[in-house]
Amino acid sequence: MGRSQLQRGGVDRGGRFGPDADDTGCAVLHVDMDAFFASVEVRRRPELRGKPVIVGGVGPRGVVSAASYQAREYGVHSAMPGARARRLCPHAVFLPPDFAAYSEASRAVMSIFHDVTPLVEPLSLDEAFLDVAGCRRRLGSAGQVAKLIRRRIADEQGLTASVGVAATKFVAKLASTQAKPDGLAVVPAAETLDFLHPLPVSALWGVGERTAETLRRLGLRTVADIAHTPVTSLRSALGNAAGSHVHELSWGRDPRRVTPEAVDKSIGAETTFDVDIDDSATLRTTMLALAGKTAARLRRVGLVGRTVVIKVRFADFRTVTRSRTLASPTDVTREVFDTAWALYEALRPGERIRLIGVRAENLLPAGQASLQPQLGAPEQGWREADRAADAARARFGSAAVTPASLLPQTDGGGSAAPGEPGD
DNA sequence: TCTGGGGTCCTCAAACTC
DNA sequence: TCTGGAGTTTGAGGACCC
Incomplete structure (x- = not known):
């Protein structure tokens, strides 16, 4: 969920980065459930299927937690104030969040991941990174494992997920965003920069509204623009850590491994x-x-x-x-x-x-x-x-x-x- | 338009320690 | 004994993510 609406375009989903692209050198999967909270609600109330469903935004100051794709057609997205969502889509079904139900569904989906590999790093209830390098002999290549996971989630849970396959976590995450909804995108390791460079700067992890505006003022609009800007200029504009971070990402460099156990801070x-x-x-x-x-x-x-x-x-x-x-x-x-x-x-x-x-x-x-x-x-x-x-x-x-x-x-x-x- | 709730990470300044 | 500097800790704020 979240920023999926902002980084579409430019990617040929059926061809170069489609489900059957060359997955040599790719071992990281990012699995992202589609409109997760809304999909869980529709699953238990089939009469809502095909209708705009909005979870959250019910109190006087509530915001939208999730919106079905039918609701998104009206411009509704997560984090939007409920009052605005109601104006955009007055006939939508608004439901209060039921986190117990979403946690239960999340546990079921995560257990499918753990059947595939012990290297599962959950990011939230509805998404996770998987390192599938060790699965090749038993289950096939990363692309084949991604197809297997999508099929099991659909068959066993009645839900859809989008999956990105790449050589690094960051690119896998972008790929799953591109694949949404209910899709699979494989970014061949050798074509990472072709995938990355046309994207807007806001596609980079850590570039939100403020940072994008700072970069825009410097005339930097795409990931390629960042890649070809001296890292010293980026550091002075964004600070040392953020400047180096976006420059590394713009060249597809992301050394972070998939780490199963996270420690609460x-x-x-x-x-x-x-x-x-x-x-x-x-x-x-x-x-x-x-x-x-x-x-x-x-x-x-x-x-x-x-x-x-x-x-x-x-x-x-x-x-x-x-x-x-x-x-x-x-x-x-x-x-x-x-x-x-x-x-x-x-x-x-x-x-x-x-x-x-x-x-x-x-x-x-x-x-x-x-x-x-x-x-x-x-x-x-x-x-x-x-x-x-x-x-x-x-x-x-x-x-x-x-x-x-x-x-x-x-x-x-x-x-x-x-x-x-x-x- | 009017902005939830759960977090992480980074920066900067001041205080403290050696 | 005083002082300066370096390194660490603490406190506050901000950006970002889902």
């Missing part, structure tokens, strides 16, 4: 209020719920965080963050909340607030961390309370344990209701 939760608020009690209650959700997720995956970050977005969409690094890492709701709230109190914005968020960074495995209570703080008691609450929730459901301060109140204010508070 941060875990957090945030919520946007239906209406901007300045009521301290609502903010505090919401912050407690977000801290609880964050700490519960840390405990579930066995991690602790050393740095607590809060994010505050004001009514005018300005966003600030504040962070504090603790003396020892934590997964205790109370400690996450106390730190987050202290950061908020120090900020004391005095403006109406649109969004707040809590995040834990500098993560490490709970087993490796020395979890020491702060001076004077009964942390052990809080940790035990968290564990008991986790156990109760596991047994009786997420609503089984709720801090008193999160029980329904009669005042108005925000409508945020993040799940899994902690205490």
